[in-house]
Amino acid sequence: MVPTILPDLSLDEAIETTKIHSVAGVLPAGSPLITERPFRAPHHTVSDAGLIGGGKVPRPGEVSLAHNGVLFLDEMPEFKKNVLEVLRQPLEDGRVTISRAAMSLTYPADFMLVGAMNPCPCGHLGDTGKECVCTPMRVIQYRSRLSGPLLDRIDIHCDVPAIRFRELTKDAHTETSDDIKKRVDSARAVQAERFKGKKVHWNSRLPSRLIKKICGIDASSARLLESAVDKLGLSARAYTRILKVSRTIADLEAEENIRPHHISEAIQYRTLDRQLA
Numbered sequence: 001m002v003p004t005i006l007p008d009l010s011l012d013e014a015i016e017t018t019k020i021h022s023v024a025g026v027l028p029a030g031s032p033l034i035t036e037r038p039f040r041a042p043h044h045t046v047s048d049a050g051l052i053g054g055g056k057v058p059r060p061g062e063v064s065l066a067h068n069g070v071l072f073l074d075e076m077p078e079f080k081k082n083v084l085e086v087l088r089q090p091l092e093d094g095r096v097t098i099s100r101a102a103m104s105l106t107y108p109a110d111f112m113l114v115g116a117m118n119p120c121p122c123g124h125l126g127d128t129g130k131e132c133v134c135t136p137m138r139v140i141q142y143r144s145r146l147s148g149p150l151l152d153r154i155d156i157h158c159d160v161p162a163i164r165f166r167e168l169t170k171d172a173h174t175e176t177s178d179d180i181k182k183r184v185d186s187a188r189a190v191q192a193e194r195f196k197g198k199k200v201h202w203n204s205r206l207p208s209r210l211i212k213k214i215c216g217i218d219a220s221s222a223r224l225l226e227s228a229v230d231k232l233g234l235s236a237r238a239y240t241r242i243l244k245v246s247r248t249i250a251d252l253e254a255e256e257n258i259r260p261h262h263i264s265e266a267i268q269y270r271t272l273d274r275q276l277a
Contacts, residue, residue, distance in 0.1 A: 004177040007188045013068045024060045038069030044078040058098035058105045063090045066111035076115040077145040091153040152237040157271040187251040203248045215243040221263045228267045242266045
């Protein structure tokens with residue numbers, strides 16, 4: 001699971017997370033301090049108020065309860081479109097504002113969004129073992145439930161092919177979560193040093209004014225990125241997402257500079273952009 005490879009909560013993060021859960025009235029009994037990153041997985045029938053927060057006296061919703069942790073949305077196209085669209089503000093700002101007649105409250109909502117969806121309504125598009133029975137129009141309608149502006153705010157899109165029984169049962173060496181976490185911790189330490197004394201702490205929250213300085217690329221990488229932007233018709237937001245992901249890939253490889261293969265890998269993580277182009 002994603003939370004097992006994330007860095008441990010700092011004391012400040014633990015206190016902030018505990019406050020939110022306490023305000024929402026969901027702090028576990030006998031747990032005065034939350035020490036593990038939250039993992040929230042609301043059902044696709046959740047309302048926009050349940051996701052963002054609400055009530056006569058606005059209470060935190062799922063996006064705030066996932067603060068400093070993971071918000072997992074399974075079968076994303078099954079969520080109501082208006083519910084998904086309210087994610088745009090917290091994904092961009094790391095906080096959510098709930099306005100009511102009596103008051104307006106702002107809660108932290110800086111979480112990692114992880115979403116899953118089938119490639120089409122029947123689930124077999126691109127599967128070499130089963131034939132897809134969906135018409136092209138049905139596939140387009142299904143994918144259009146996720147708007148372009150929302151997809152722009154998601155850093156990584158990738159396809160996960162169906163796994164055959166032989167692959168499930170074969171004895172293959174795989175990395176453990178502990179091994180991956182060590183690399184993540186190392187990359188986080190690099191970023192903490194990079195942003196020391198600045199309001200931003202991680203690559204994902206880089207403001208536009210710092211992107212050119214922190215995510216500088218050479219001429220070869222620039223040509224590669226320019227070609228991808230032109231061919232895929234990427235937005236300015238997707239362009240900056242690629243640069244930030246490239247910077248993180250370089251950090252994971254302990255590389256000081258962003259190389260062309262970092263840019264190339266980040267571009268490959270824009271699967272849905274390629275499909276919509």
